[in-house]
Amino acid sequence: MKASTSWAVRLVRGFARFWWDFLIGDTPELFAAVLVIIGVVSLVSLVGHENALAVVLLPALSVLALGGSVWRAWRASRRR
């Protein structure tokens, strides 16, 4: 019983660790940025009904998030 419990716990932990590494890993800023982007664009699209603005905002904010994360990594490499 104990062995099966520890096996199940290990399985759940392993599964959680996989998703953590998959979505967050060493770039938590990208995970947070995507949540913010979805929040902002859903306000513009679903609440404000501004389709044209949402079409521009979604890729523009994604580009900013990518650029910011790359810039952060470059600055970190300069400090080393």
Place this chain on the structure above:
Amino acid sequence: MVMAAVSSNVVVLVGAVFLASAVEMVEALTIVVAVGHTQGWRSALEGSAVALLTLGALVALVGPALVHFPIDVLRLLVGAVLLIFGMQWLRKAILRSCGLKAKHDEDAIYEQTVESMAETTSSARRDRVAFVLAFKGVFLEGLEVVIIVLTLGTSARHLGLAALAALAALLVVGVVGVIVARQLSKVPENAMKMTVGVLLVSYGTFFGGEGLRIRWPGGDTSLVLLVVIYAVVSWLLVVRLRALSAAQAAVTS
């Protein structure tokens, strides 16, 4: 016009699934080859086979359930996952292109796997470690392939086509692996990662937008425009960072 939109969507889908699956499979194959070379092929192939069976069972359980999920919610979730995953790949590829990250992960993975095998002493324990290493390598990389196939395939309503693209990648990587075995690092990994990153971010933006009820101008053809935008932005980031790194190197020398 409609035919052109459908075929461009299908070409981008097949390309994205094929390349993303191939990159993940190259990583899995590296681990299996390292285990096979150092500990014999029996444990390596057994571990790989059990991992593939487990993945098959997982797909059989999860796959049919996705069909009953509300399409807008599914597209939003898929879009968010693809955006995060794609940006991670693109960021890594950009940093590699600028020399801020080592280019060949495969060599490092191979050496690391061989080292962990050498540290193990008894024969029975070595067999178990070899089995677990091969299982973990194939299962984790395979799980990423499954996620890519299920998310892209169901959202684009071409699950069968996405599965076929992944199967084609498996065949190509398998044949290349058998022929070249240890020369896996010769595969132009970074160019593939950059292309896959651009495709995943483009799909993530497109599906995420559809999940948020955005009406893309031109429908599916806007996907091609997104691919161009992200490719140009990535190229500009590489050019800018290379210039900054060169300027910094000139100052310090």
